[in-house]
Amino acid sequence: MSSGEDDRQGADDDVVRRVDEVTWALDDLCRTLEREERLPEILDRLCRQIVHAIPEADMASVSMLRDGVPETVAATGDHAIEIDKAQYVANEGPCLEAATAGATVRVVVAEVRDRWPAFVEVAGRAAVSSYLSAPLFLDSEYHGSLNLYGSAPHGFGKLDAALLALYTTAAEAALHGARRYLLAREQTEHLRTALVTRAVIDQAKGVIMAVRRIPAEQAFELLVSKSQEENVKVREIAERFIRGIVEGD
Structure with missing residues (x-):
């Protein structure tokens, strides 16, 4: 070559x-x-x-x-x-x-x-x-x-x-x-978080409605008021409230 x-x-x-x-x-x-x-x-x-x-x-x-x-x-x-x-x-x-x-x-x-x-x-x-x-x-x-x-x-x-x-x-x-x-994965995570948040808040509202015998709107307003007072998210207030009931606090 x-x-x-x-x-x-x-x-x-x-x-x-x-x-x-x-x-x-x-x-x-x-x-x-x-x-x-x-x-x-x-x-x-x-x-x-x-x-x-x-x-x-x-x-x-x-x-x-x-x-x-x-x-x-x-x-x-x-x-x-x-x-x-x-x-x-x-x-x-x-x-x-x-x-x-x-x-x-x-x-x-x-x-x-x-x-x-x-x-x-x-x-x-x-x-x-x-x-x-x-x-x-x-x-x-x-x-x-x-x-x-x-x-x-x-x-x-x-x-x-x-x-x-x-x-x-x-x-x-x-x-x-x-x-x-x-x-798509991020959107799924956001949706999952939103659904969990909604479920926890609904649980807390339901308990407040039953205990205080008030309508859903008023129960939610109580959660929002507590959220603003402590400067934390409504979800955290609802989670804390449900956890306190479960643990007997």
């Missing part, structure tokens, strides 16, 4: 290896979702996985826009958070462009000084020379970008951009399902 063929084979092997790295990261993400972690924990793990999958990345962060207000919800280092904040304050930068335009942004930091001076200044202090950001959309409430930071000039190539886009596209589908599941 000639040297040219060796070089092509080596390049092909490198592409396969890097695609495998991203595939493994996605597999790991799916296993993470099975652990039923909260969204911030999942996004934090996502950052760590992508840094491992793309060797040129030294740090990663996730920026999210909520009602147009950007926030870093996960990051692998303080420098990443600082660079994100500089973009938020200036209201411009590659992470915001990726989040709002819905397109992957790949830049060499030294080449965008005139375009994003605040970003370049903070990135320079953190020794970040290359930057890669891809849009990340979960739902109408959670959408933003997954951002990579590299110390090597020209550190991120077209292959890195393609792999990051592949990763975020696949991750979006998995995270969207996890997000819906977490919301």
Whole structure:
């Protein structure tokens, strides 16, 4: 085999290896979702996985826009958070462009000084020379970008951009399902709490009505009055009242 063929084979092997790295990261993400972690924990793990999958990345962060207000919800280092904040304050930068335009942004930091001076200044202090950001959309409430930071000039190539886009596209589908599941679980917990609260208050009202021979509305007003007097929730007053009856206090 000639040297040219060796070089092509080596390049092909490198592409396969890097695609495998991203595939493994996605597999790991799916296993993470099975652990039923909260969204911030999942996004934090996502950052760590992508840094491992793309060797040129030294740090990663996730920026999210909520009602147009950007926030870093996960990051692998303080420098990443600082660079994100500089973009938020200036209201411009590659992470915001990726989040709002819905397109992957790949830049060499030294080449965008005139375009994003605040970003370049903070990135320079953190020794970040290359930057890669891809849009990340979960739902109408959670959408933003997954951002990579590299110390090597020209550190991120077209292959890195393609792999990051592949990763975020696949991750979006998995995270969207996890997000819906977490919301459903939270709503179920809220409903369960509401039902328990209603049951305890109804029990207390029933006892007060029987003992004092007063209507339900008046019994509830007594509980509310006691709640305001002690500055605690009506549920706590009702629970204490029922517990006192059961324990014979």
